[in-house]
Amino acid sequence: MAKKGILLVNLGSPKSTDVKDVKEYLDEFLMDEKVIDYRWIFRALLVRGIILNTRPAKSAEAYKTVWTDEGSPLVVITEKIQKKLQKLVDVPVEIGMRYAQPSIEAGIQKLVDQGVSDIVLFPLYPQYAMSTTETVIEKAEEVRKKKFPTVKINYIQPFYDREIYINCLADSIREKLPENFDALQFSYHGVPERHIYKTDPSNTCKIDDANCINSKIEAHNARCYRHQCYKTTESVIAKMGLPKEKTIVSFQSRLGKDKWIEPYTDETLETIPKKGIKNLAVVCPAFVSDCLETLEEISVEGKEQFMHGGGENFHYIPCLNDEDRWIDVVKTLCEEKLNEFYFV
Numbered sequence: 001m002a003k004k005g006i007l008l009v010n011l012g013s014p015k016s017t018d019v020k021d022v023k024e025y026l027d028e029f030l031m032d033e034k035v036i037d038y039r040w041i042f043r044a045l046l047v048r049g050i051i052l053n054t055r056p057a058k059s060a061e062a063y064k065t066v067w068t069d070e071g072s073p074l075v076v077i078t079e080k081i082q083k084k085l086q087k088l089v090d091v092p093v094e095i096g097m098r099y100a101q102p103s104i105e106a107g108i109q110k111l112v113d114q115g116v117s118d119i120v121l122f123p124l125y126p127q128y129a130m131s132t133t134e135t136v137i138e139k140a141e142e143v144r145k146k147k148f149p150t151v152k153i154n155y156i157q158p159f160y161d162r163e164i165y166i167n168c169l170a171d172s173i174r175e176k177l178p179e180n181f182d183a184l185q186f187s188y189h190g191v192p193e194r195h196i197y198k199t200d201p202s203n204t205c206k207i208d209d210a211n212c213i214n215s216k217i218e219a220h221n222a223r224c225y226r227h228q229c230y231k232t233t234e235s236v237i238a239k240m241g242l243p244k245e246k247t248i249v250s251f252q253s254r255l256g257k258d259k260w261i262e263p264y265t266d267e268t269l270e271t272i273p274k275k276g277i278k279n280l281a282v283v284c285p286a287f288v289s290d291c292l293e294t295l296e297e298i299s300v301e302g303k304e305q306f307m308h309g310g311g312e313n314f315h316y317i318p319c320l321n322d323e324d325r326w327i328d329v330v331k332t333l334c335e336e337k338l339n340e341f342y343f344v
């Protein structure tokens, strides 16, 4: 019988905080047409002609503030998830990063070297986006066809609507919430608005925000990042018994001059203290592991923005990282897909 294995895939980080390594990483990341979706020539002009002149030095400084002795938090935490999962399942578990190292190809190779031919690949993103789930699957298929044509890969789909995940996230947030808070802000990574229009066959996103958020159209919901972020929040607060009025949804980390999905996290943080929100808790459920975008952009910069706007207490709620209850969810989702191999 074919041997099975699991590949956990996360976004990836630069090799080090050296400007040249950050530049190499940003080049691979931003030249991905699923991330900056312009024609190659315009993408190259923007990325190589403009962004890579200044951003690597700035990002390298930011990475230095979160880097640990073991390396980038995102990679280190993904390795911890791998090790914990490996103790719970009897098939090999490896990791791969969409950008930089260890690559998806290296991860598949490690599994193949252990005799694996049926792989469950888990993109570690709760919500679907062109720049996350879609690019991971496309890359893995490209590598499989070119290098491992006899290997089968079964992909785990976005899990923002799975009860086991929502229960896990709600329990994790509840445990970390401070006793007194005026609001809980859900800050998701943003995407250009154009990206959500591109992946929406039903055109629901375009009509207006409310339509997109409340849509019951399956074809729209399956691929709409904005819809899936709002639904994640709705499900988590329902589970926590938290009133909607005590919550905020916003989108962080925008890049460039395009219009990204709103409201923007930085603007929200600056303005909410004037509306009476002085004690704030923030959680970032687009990320399963803490990374530059949570540890620096939210915990440090975000806190400064909130305090500058007149806030008093800012409490960052860490991601699920390698919490045991989250590892149990990862195990369940992987096992479901491993079992499907009997039927494909």
Ligand SMILES: C=CC1=C(C)c2cc3[nH]c(cc4nc(cc5[nH]c(cc1n2)c(C)c5CCC(=O)O)C(CCC(=O)O)=C4C)c(C)c3C=C
Pocket: 011, 012, 013, 014, 026, 034, 035, 036, 055, 059, 072, 074, 125, 129, 131, 132, 189, 190, 191, 192, 253, 255, 286, 287, 290, 291, 292, 293
């Ligand atoms: C969680 C989902 C993510 C989406 C959606 C996403 C879209 C997206 N990102 C950029 C540009 C950058 N993102 C950067 C870092 C970064 N992004 C995510 C996740 C998503 N990105 C993570 C987990 C990280 C952290 C990586 C780490 O090493 O810790 C960066 C690099 C840092 C910087 O220079 O700011 C860029 C650039 C775009 C353009 C985009 C959608 C089109």
Ligand SMILES: [Fe+2]
Pocket: 189, 253
């Ligand atoms: Fe990003």
Ligand SMILES: [Fe+2]
Pocket: 196, 200, 204, 205, 206, 212, 213, 220, 224, 225, 226, 227
């Ligand atoms: Fe939508």
